[in-house]
Amino acid sequence: MNRPNRPVFLYWMRRDLRTDDNRALFEAWSAASRAGADLLAVFCFDPHILEPLPRSDRRVGFIVDALRNVADTGLPLISFYGPPVEIFEGLSQHLSVAGVYANEDYEPYARARDAQVRTGLDRRGIPFHLFTDHVIFHPEQILKNDGLPYHVFTPYSRRWKDRFFQSVIRPLDAPDFAQMPSAELNDRAGDPWQDLFEMRRRIADRAGRSITTSNNESAQTTSEERLLTAAQIGFQPEPHGLALKTPASKTPASRIPGRIIERYAESRDLPALADGTTRLGPHLRFGTVSIRRLANAARHHPVFLNELIWREFFQMILYYYQGIDQEFRPEFRILRKFWRDPARSADARRDFEAWKGGRTGYPLVDAGMRELAVTGFMHNRVRMVVASFLCKHLLIDWRIGERYFAEQLLDFELASNNGNWQWAAGTGCDAAPYFRIFNPELQQRRFDPQMQYVRRWLPEFGTDRYPPPIVNHKAARARALAFYERVRTQN
Numbered sequence: 001m002n003r004p005n006r007p008v009f010l011y012w013m014r015r016d017l018r019t020d021d022n023r024a025l026f027e028a029w030s031a032a033s034r035a036g037a038d039l040l041a042v043f044c045f046d047p048h049i050l051e052p053l054p055r056s057d058r059r060v061g062f063i064v065d066a067l068r069n070v071a072d073t074g075l076p077l078i079s080f081y082g083p084p085v086e087i088f089e090g091l092s093q094h095l096s097v098a099g100v101y102a103n104e105d106y107e108p109y110a111r112a113r114d115a116q117v118r119t120g121l122d123r124r125g126i127p128f129h130l131f132t133d134h135v136i137f138h139p140e141q142i143l144k145n146d147g148l149p150y151h152v153f154t155p156y157s158r159r160w161k162d163r164f165f166q167s168v169i170r171p172l173d174a175p176d177f178a179q180m181p182s183a184e185l186n187d188r189a190g191d192p193w194q195d196l197f198e199m200r201r202r203i204a205d206r207a208g209r210s211i212t213t214s215n216n217e218s219a220q221t222t223s224e225e226r227l228l229t230a231a232q233i234g235f236q237p238e239p240h241g242l243a244l245k246t247p248a249s250k251t252p253a254s255r256i257p258g259r260i261i262e263r264y265a266e267s268r269d270l271p272a273l274a275d276g277t278t279r280l281g282p283h284l285r286f287g288t289v290s291i292r293r294l295a296n297a298a299r300h301h302p303v304f305l306n307e308l309i310w311r312e313f314f315q316m317i318l319y320y321y322q323g324i325d326q327e328f329r330p331e332f333r334i335l336r337k338f339w340r341d342p343a344r345s346a347d348a349r350r351d352f353e354a355w356k357g358g359r360t361g362y363p364l365v366d367a368g369m370r371e372l373a374v375t376g377f378m379h380n381r382v383r384m385v386v387a388s389f390l391c392k393h394l395l396i397d398w399r400i401g402e403r404y405f406a407e408q409l410l411d412f413e414l415a416s417n418n419g420n421w422q423w424a425a426g427t428g429c430d431a432a433p434y435f436r437i438f439n440p441e442l443q444q445r446r447f448d449p450q451m452q453y454v455r456r457w458l459p460e461f462g463t464d465r466y467p468p469p470i471v472n473h474k475a476a477r478a479r480a481l482a483f484y485e486r487v488r489t490q491n
């Protein structure tokens, strides 16, 4: 690279797509400012995560839009396509990297990936700093008196609240990038960006994707060229339906819907209300909203705060028990042999397809599954009912439902999805007991008494085009109880 060895601090953006109250970014910016060095933000589209996804995945559009928003704040940001370990190897060859800053991610793949990147950076003597940002408290901060992690939500939440209400949580303002020398990376003659584009092209090529960036003759490159589009990484730019336009740095609190949080205790269980819950799931998943600002806004709203604690509880469980493909409670692992398998049995396949397509003949289940397919969202109450229905009425393995949700949900979060599916199946920590079997008809009468939600998603409801129930509730309930009895008798 034909530029003097001016040091660069790298901020690696992952599930924290904002500049407001972002721990790693703030630290990287502070270090760069102190050293009079450059700051460069990096995002990696990782083929390991992207390749299995359908080409029309809404989440890719969400990430692309969120990155554009971040770049609009003035933070120099470049996105790559390829394995992060190769990208950081390339960056450390091309730039004189003084440090890499990122926020922690507790998923098993993310931890393995970070360990690999760390090894590469260590070899070059480049420090790698990780910060707690996705949750209020690091999983190791909320432990039982004996130093072990909790398995039960209520005592965990009690300890969490003790700590939370004793602390002052101070969000960090977005850094002022205009004050940085980082514009140097852009202004210098012999544009270093062109080298980075060339490196990006090579890494993407190796990963099987051909990416071209227009060869800009002038030394200036635009932030457009630095950010890959959905099409460049092989995706259709699918609309995600969420407003991301406001630069996060300007109005950090503007995405926090105060009115919904105030009424949350009364409205959260009514799926017909579009604003009964906050719809912040994707923002929390991808970090376009700061959890610290949100938790501060929830200090006087215990019912809402409790849901944020559930989120942290599942993050903590994932952190300590990385083997999420199996039942948290060992005595339930025996069930793996007995679930009805849609890959092997035509009956189970027919039932699973009816569930996915919203044609079970149970209106609340069907409305929920249609809402999910059309919007990528499903109301929490309905998620509980459809998940229970799949596991208990249809005896289909919770992992199959979990996988389908993972494909469809815009707010898909491994920790919460796994934790909630295991809760519904009765196999998780602090799960609903296996003999608690939701009656989908009663749930509908209770939570959608006017059938507004049902009619919105099932226009054919009440006509002869709407199918009869695929299973009888009473018989399915008895069958489920007998099925789960195996846990007692065969262990």
Ligand code: FAD
Residues within 6 Å of the ligand: 268, 277, 278, 279, 280, 281, 282, 284, 285, 307, 308, 310, 311, 314, 378, 379, 380, 381, 383, 384, 387, 405, 409, 411, 412, 413, 414, 416, 417, 418, 420, 421, 424
């Ligand atoms: P609100 O009710 O406004 O709650 C605010 C935030 O609190 C949510 O955005 C979420 O981050 C958190 N939260 C609320 N309820 C829960 C909960 N039960 N567990 C963990 N966090 C919660 N949530 C996900 O974020 N990702 C998932 O992949 C996911 N999969 C689920 C699967 C099943 C079977 C079930 C029953 C629930 C699942 N949930 C998941 C939890 C919950 O349904 C969603 O968080 C919620 O519906 C999102 O809507 P909202 O943003 O309007 O939530």
